[in-house]
Amino acid sequence: xxxxxxxxxxxxxxxxxxxxxxxxxxxxxxxxxxxxxxxxxxxxxxxxxxxxxxxxxxxxxxxxxxxxxxxxxxxxxxxxxxxxxxxxxxxxxxxxxxxxxxxxxxxxxxxxxxxxxxxxxxxxxxxxxxxxxxxxxxxxxxxxxxxxxxxxxxxxxxxxxxxxxxxxxxxxxxxxxxxxxxxxxxxxxxxxxxxxxxxxxxxxxxxxxxxxxxxxxxxxxxxxxxxxxxxxxxxxxxxxxxxxxxxxxxxxxxxxxxxxxxxxxxxxxxxxxxxxxxxxxxxxxxxxxxxxxxxxxxxxxxxxxxxxxxxxxxxxxxxxxxxxxxxxxxxxxxxxxxxxxxxxxxxxxxxxxxxxxxxxxxxxxxxxxxxxxxxxxxxxxxxxxxxxxxxxxxxxxxxxxxxxxxxxxxxxxxxxxxxxxxxxxxxxxxxxxxxxxxxxxxxxxxxxxxxxxxxxxxxxxxxxxxxxxxxxxxxxxxxxxxxxxxxxxxxxxxxxxxxxxxxxxxxxxxxxxxxxxxxxxxxxxxxxxxxxxxxxxxxxxxxxxxxxxxxxxxxxxxxxxxxxxxxxxxxxxxxxxxxxxxxxxxxxxxxxxxxxxxxxxxxxxxxxxxxxxxxxxxxxxxxxxxxxxxxxxxxxxxxxxxxxxxxxxxxxxxxxxxxxxxxxxxxxxxxxxxxxxxxxxxxxxxxxxxx
Numbered sequence: 001x002x003x004x005x006x007x008x009x010x011x012x013x014x015x016x017x018x019x020x021x022x023x024x025x026x027x028x029x030x031x032x033x034x035x036x037x038x039x040x041x042x043x044x045x046x047x048x049x050x051x052x053x054x055x056x057x058x059x060x061x062x063x064x065x066x067x068x069x070x071x072x073x074x075x076x077x078x079x080x081x082x083x084x085x086x087x088x089x090x091x092x093x094x095x096x097x098x099x100x101x102x103x104x105x106x107x108x109x110x111x112x113x114x115x116x117x118x119x120x121x122x123x124x125x126x127x128x129x130x131x132x133x134x135x136x137x138x139x140x141x142x143x144x145x146x147x148x149x150x151x152x153x154x155x156x157x158x159x160x161x162x163x164x165x166x167x168x169x170x171x172x173x174x175x176x177x178x179x180x181x182x183x184x185x186x187x188x189x190x191x192x193x194x195x196x197x198x199x200x201x202x203x204x205x206x207x208x209x210x211x212x213x214x215x216x217x218x219x220x221x222x223x224x225x226x227x228x229x230x231x232x233x234x235x236x237x238x239x240x241x242x243x244x245x246x247x248x249x250x251x252x253x254x255x256x257x258x259x260x261x262x263x264x265x266x267x268x269x270x271x272x273x274x275x276x277x278x279x280x281x282x283x284x285x286x287x288x289x290x291x292x293x294x295x296x297x298x299x300x301x302x303x304x305x306x307x308x309x310x311x312x313x314x315x316x317x318x319x320x321x322x323x324x325x326x327x328x329x330x331x332x333x334x335x336x337x338x339x340x341x342x343x344x345x346x347x348x349x350x351x352x353x354x355x356x357x358x359x360x361x362x363x364x365x366x367x368x369x370x371x372x373x374x375x376x377x378x379x380x381x382x383x384x385x386x387x388x389x390x391x392x393x394x395x396x397x398x399x400x401x402x403x404x405x406x407x408x409x410x411x412x413x414x415x416x417x418x419x420x421x422x423x424x425x426x427x428x429x430x431x432x433x434x435x436x437x438x439x440x441x442x443x444x445x446x447x448x449x450x451x452x453x454x455x456x457x458x459x460x461x462x463x464x465x466x467x468x469x470x471x472x473x474x475x476x477x478x479x480x481x482x483x484x485x486x487x488x489x490x491x492x493x494x495x496x497x498x499x500x501x502x503x504x505x506x507x508x509x510x511x512x513x514x515x516x517x518x519x520x521x522x523x524x525x526x527x528x529x530x531x532x533x534x535x536x537x538x539x540x541x542x543x544x545x546x547x548x549x550x551x552x553x554x555x556x557x558x559x560x561x562x563x564x565x566x567x568x569x570x571x572x573x574x575x576x577x578x579x580x581x582x583x584x585x586x587x588x589x590x591x592x593x594x595x596x597x598x599x600x601x602x603x604x605x606x607x608x609x610x611x612x613x614x615x616x617x618x619x620x621x622x623x624x625x626x627x628x629x630x631x632x633x634x635x636x637x638x639x640x641x642x643x644x645x646x647x648x649x650x651x652x653x654x655x656x657x658x659x660x661x662x663x664x665x666x667x668x669x670x671x672x673x674x675x676x677x678x679x680x681x682x683x684x685x686x687x688x689x690x691x
Contacts, residue, residue: 003158025549029383039086080163093228137235180341406592423546423581433576438520446528506612543589546582555585586616587630610646
């Protein structure tokens with residue numbers, strides 16, 4: 001079972017799996033946000049997450065790139081990769097990595113011995129050593145950081161397991177470890193055995209010194225390495241062990257000082273770099289070369305010290321006992337294949353070489369990458385910044401309950417209007433939008449309205465004296481001895497309760513022209529007035545049913561302004577580009593943000609002001625079912641103390657009038673389009689009512 005299923009709904013997984021169809025940008029933005037949240041939890045840093053059209057997910061050490069072409073089974077491994085690379089940023093000392101050459105040069109005795117062994121000057125020894133040392137450090141450092149995350153955040157284990165399954169779980173690796181291949185003392189053989197040292201098929205007798213390397217790494221206690229400096233020292237010790245066992249001739253054949261491509265751990269998107277799934281020890285599901293489907297077991301027992309998890313004492317005893325074969329001789333360094341080992345076919349040898357290369361590519365940051373999809377990146381980044389998500393809404397009778405996803409945008413920005421396709425706004429780059437004049441007129445009207453409303457921010461103090469209880473009035477103390485008892489006073493302070501008004505505008509196609517102009521003008525006026533009052537907040541939303549970010553038509557609720565987090569200037573810059581389009585989802589959009597509306601209203605004088613010019617319609621959402629669902633949403637607000645005032649803009653027939661009152665109650669009003677601005681006067685009276 002995918003660990004991601006706990007937070008990814010099936011609808012998203014199904015859409016992500018569709019071939020030949022465009023990706024749901026809103027769903028991708030939610031997926032990206034979730035992955036980014038995981039990384040932020042681990043690192044405490046805001047690491048960007050982007051998307052690629054390729055089949056690979058990778059990182060350059062600064063940005064995590066996730067494939068949009070991946071199968072759903074790769075969701076977990078994508079999260080695991082992001083966590084792994086994020087943990088490098090948190091835990092790896094990159095300054096130390098850049099000074100590794102100084103570290104190597106400090107071991108003067110070894111450098112002299114190395115130069116003498118290979119017949120080179122001492123100063124030439126460094127580059128060749130550094131290349132191999134970096135590769136070894138990648139393995140050690142990865143196990144250190146993964147152990148930290150794996151043990152401190154056990155909830156992430158499923159993602160790590162999936163990561164290593166995807167990138168290092170090859171049956172041919174298992175077979176290669178047991179075969180006669182790579183049993184000659186050279187760097188290629190040692191690196192293959194080192195990268196896969198936690199694989200349960202490891203053979204500590206395959207090469208001289210492997211048992212010593214195992215003891216030096218001490219994976220069961222890898223947590224003892226507290227920093228990159230500790231890991232570097234272990235890597236240096238392992239380098240010395242390998243160097244002491246590789247003959248000079250083989251060294252010279254393969255060594256070209258300074259030409260290596262090794263990189264520092266965590267840099268350049270190396271991915272797992274051969275790390276174990278359980279950093280504490282080998283296991284059937286824990287090594288890069290772990291066996292395939294026949295041996296997978298993702299249970300927690302894999303990490304409790306058995307053969308599938310942390311190496312048991314029996315495993316260690318067995319490893320130690322393998323240094324001598326049954327005949328009493330050592331089994332190290334035989335150039336000729338041993339008959340006791342399996343022989344790989346030519347095809348299997350090719351497969352093994354390919355699997356090895358894949359591991360090396362991860363180790364040295366040479367995986368094949370495809371450029372990120374810039375257009376998709378821009379869209380998803382804008383959606384992420386816009387705090388966009390999809391809310392499932394249910395409507396209809398119990399016997400015929402229907403579900404629909406409503407897209408909710410909580411932070412409309414100029415960038416979103418530019419980069420995200422939507423039926424609700426104009427995307428051309430003019431400095432002034434179609435509603436520019438309406439906004440300008442609204443600001444002027446709002447300035448006048450705000451001056452009248454300032455009374456709401458004032459408090460009034462009234463003193464009541466000559467009372468028999470309360471605080472002593474100092475002016476009456478002199479009369480206390482003459483039988484007067486009413487020498488007390490009380491101070492009463494009156495102030496208006498903090499208020500919030502949510503203005504929701506029907507943005508369907510029929511609201512175009514003068515209707516939208518006056519609705520925007522009125523909403524802007526009220527927003528401006530509220531901005532002048534300390535204890536009055538304002539939220540403005542638009543709703544319609546139409547396309548958004550490449551999706552098919554569906555309900556869309558856009559929060560264009562929230563005075564608690566947006567400046568008025570941001571609203572005026574954005575709202576002038578908002579146009580009309582689509583149909584009228586009414587109650588569906590109210591339902592999608594109902595929890596927020598009710599939460600915002602607690603402890604305040606709350607108003608919900610609605611502008612509409614038609615009856616609800618959105619696909620199968622129409623007629624009695626839509627009327628009743630909208631009525632229920634309005635009733636929820638009224639029950640929670642919110643004053644609902646709804647205006648039907650234009651001329652409504654008898655049937656529409658009845659339906660409108662059914663949905664919005666007795667406060668429903670019918671006004672001509674030319675008198676929409678009279679709403680401000682009505683609201684002024686409402687605002688000045690006593691709490």
